[in-house]
Amino acid sequence: xxxxxxxxxxxxxxxxxxxxxxxxxxxxxxxxxxxxxxxxxxxxxxxxxxxxxxxxxxxxxxxxxxxxxxxxxxxxxxxxxxxxxxxxxxxxxxxxxxxxxxxxxxxxxxxxxxxxxxxxxxxxxxxxxxxxxxxxxxxxxxxxxxxxxxxxxxxxxxxxxxxxxxxxxxxxxxxxxxxxxxxxxxxxxxxxxxxxxxxxxxxxxxxxxxxxxxxxxxxxxxxxxxxxxxxxxxxxxxxxxxxxxxxxxxxxxxxxxxxxxxxxxxxxxxxxxxxxxxxxxxxxxxxxxxxxxxxxxxxxxxxxxxxxxxxxx
Numbered sequence: 001x002x003x004x005x006x007x008x009x010x011x012x013x014x015x016x017x018x019x020x021x022x023x024x025x026x027x028x029x030x031x032x033x034x035x036x037x038x039x040x041x042x043x044x045x046x047x048x049x050x051x052x053x054x055x056x057x058x059x060x061x062x063x064x065x066x067x068x069x070x071x072x073x074x075x076x077x078x079x080x081x082x083x084x085x086x087x088x089x090x091x092x093x094x095x096x097x098x099x100x101x102x103x104x105x106x107x108x109x110x111x112x113x114x115x116x117x118x119x120x121x122x123x124x125x126x127x128x129x130x131x132x133x134x135x136x137x138x139x140x141x142x143x144x145x146x147x148x149x150x151x152x153x154x155x156x157x158x159x160x161x162x163x164x165x166x167x168x169x170x171x172x173x174x175x176x177x178x179x180x181x182x183x184x185x186x187x188x189x190x191x192x193x194x195x196x197x198x199x200x201x202x203x204x205x206x207x208x209x210x211x212x213x214x215x216x217x218x219x220x221x222x223x224x225x226x227x228x229x230x231x232x233x234x235x236x237x238x239x240x241x242x243x244x245x246x247x248x249x250x251x252x253x254x255x256x257x258x259x260x261x262x263x264x265x266x267x268x269x270x271x272x273x274x275x276x277x278x279x280x281x282x283x284x285x286x287x288x289x290x291x292x293x294x295x296x297x298x299x300x301x302x303x304x305x306x307x308x309x310x311x312x313x
């Protein structure tokens with residue numbers, strides 16, 4: 001696939017996007033003879049996906065990974081749905097950060113820091129690549145070099161890692177897929193990260209091949225498509241989102257936003273918090289969920305980590 005094809009899809013009217021998504025849902029279902037499930041996080045994106053899939057195939061199972069890091073409102077929301085399989089990770093968040101490190105900045109940069117914090121005889125070339133951008137052939141690869149502003153994290157008094165999601169979310173899901181023989185629908189979209197965009201260009205929406213087959217039938221949707229679909233179809237959302245309101249209106253298109261949280265991943269994840277406007281997710285958490293805030297700051301050490309990267313919290 002090409003970038004222009006993705007942009008062409010992203011700019012289609014929502015009703016056309018829905019029809020194309022339904023085609024991809026049907027292709028996935030038929031390819032695996034119905035041995036499929038919906039990866040359901042309780043967030044707004046996967047809520048729309050579950051609605052779309054079950055509108056076509058009402059008996060499809062949903063799978064929720066209960067990491068212990070979800071907003072309480074998310075867990076209560078998931079309990080409202082029938083036919084949901086609950087999974088738990090083998091390690092809790094405290095053990096993950098102790099064993100591997102804290103999720104801070106972003107997955108790519110956290111991986112770079114982890115490489116540099118863990119020198120050994122087998123990763124000398126990788127560490128050189130992270131520090132200089134020069135690969136084994138001496139070719140400069142700027143995207144593989146850690147930015148100078150994040151170099152101080154290498155000497156931080158705590159470990160940094162991108163592995164939390166792999167261990168706590170993907171691990172249980174992959175194990176379930178292998179044991180059940182079912183293949184997932186996932187509500188990821190290309191506008192969420194460069195990595196997801198590249199994955200779509202390489203594989204399209206339905207990734208039939210590869211080590212872990214998965215369907216991402218809404219990959220080409222935009223954030224506002226999700227909110228518009230929820231409003232138009234009167235879908236319920238977890239209470240931590242608040243209400244959906246019109247933020248702006250231009251060219252006859254309503255741009256929606258939520259009055260509370262915009263995204264509801266793991267509560268204690270620090271990826272991207274340095275880019276948020278005030279009040280950021282932790283400043284809001286201090287007001288809305290004081291018990292969870294006190295726990296993650298004082299018991300899990302997030303206060304030290306956020307202070308180190310100069311993030312108000």
